[in-house]
Amino acid sequence: MLLPDGAEPFAAGRDADVYALDEQWVLRRSRNGYAVRDEADFMRHVAKYGYPVPAVREVHGPDMVIERLTGPTLAEATIAGDLSPTDLGVLHADLHRRLHAIPAPSGTPGLVVVHGDLHPENVIATPTGPIVIDWRNAEEGTAEFDIAMTAVIFAQVALDPAWADLSPLLHETLAAYLANSIDPTPGLTAALDARSNNITLSAAEKALLPAQEALIREHLRR
The missing domain is CATH 3.30.200.20 (Phosphorylase Kinase; domain 1)
Known part of the structure; x- marks a missing residue:
């Protein structure tokens, strides 16, 4: 084109x-x-x-x-103070709940539509409500995997020294997200494996994966 x-x-x-x-x-x-x-x-x-x-x-x-969409990303809205970290986590849990209620295109029992990269930079806060973008990783799969993937991404930013100023915000967001989602444990290993094989992640980002898993499991025990 x-x-x-x-x-x-x-x-x-x-x-x-x-x-x-x-x-x-x-x-x-x-x-x-x-x-x-x-x-x-x-x-x-x-x-x-x-x-x-x-x-x-x-x-x-x-x-x-x-x-064409108009509005900030949810990340920008939260950093600007227009959305609280807790509200951000709850909103992501709701977006996943709504998505996973949609049957997979194939109609295969037990499978749903998985976004695979649903995080605050991939949601635009438009005047009519949040709209989810970047469906590059979409596939048929399980809700637990999709929820675990978002938890891993939240944990990455919470633990990355390069984003230390956002760490408290992301810890609160992760806690709210997991508290309002189904248990992602059955999909956590697969999500971590997928992130470890993601060619767009740096070696430093991949090195944080064990700590991300530990943080998620810590929140799930609370």
Whole structure:
């Protein structure tokens, strides 16, 4: 899909860039050329059940044209003081509860739609409510795995020295999130394994995984 000459992304994630097309639509381009058809299909599937995702207009190879959203991420809103750490944890638990009520596209018993990367940077606080973005890791799986994955991500930021100023906030968020979710223990080992094999994580980030597991299990015992 062609972009205007000299177009520059106005937002970027670990593996994708986002370009403005107009006031209503943006183009999200996978940086490594990864085809995004499956990602778009999951977004369209959960949208049919009323789950808050950006509308998908079209897909071409690594390019997806999606609804342009207005508002800060939940991470930005919390840091700005517009959302308390406890409310952030409760909100994430609710987003997962709503998502896991949606049947897997295949209809396989016991499987649900798994986002796989649901954290505060991947939720936009729009004027109409929170909308979940970045479905790159979406798949069919178990709710416990999906909840464990988010817990691992919260624990990573809580323990990472590079984010020491956010550590108290994330400890409170993690506690609220786990207290309002189903027990993620059955999916925790798989989530930790998935993070250890994530090529976008640095060696320093992966080195924190044992401490992240310990922190999560400590909260679960309370």
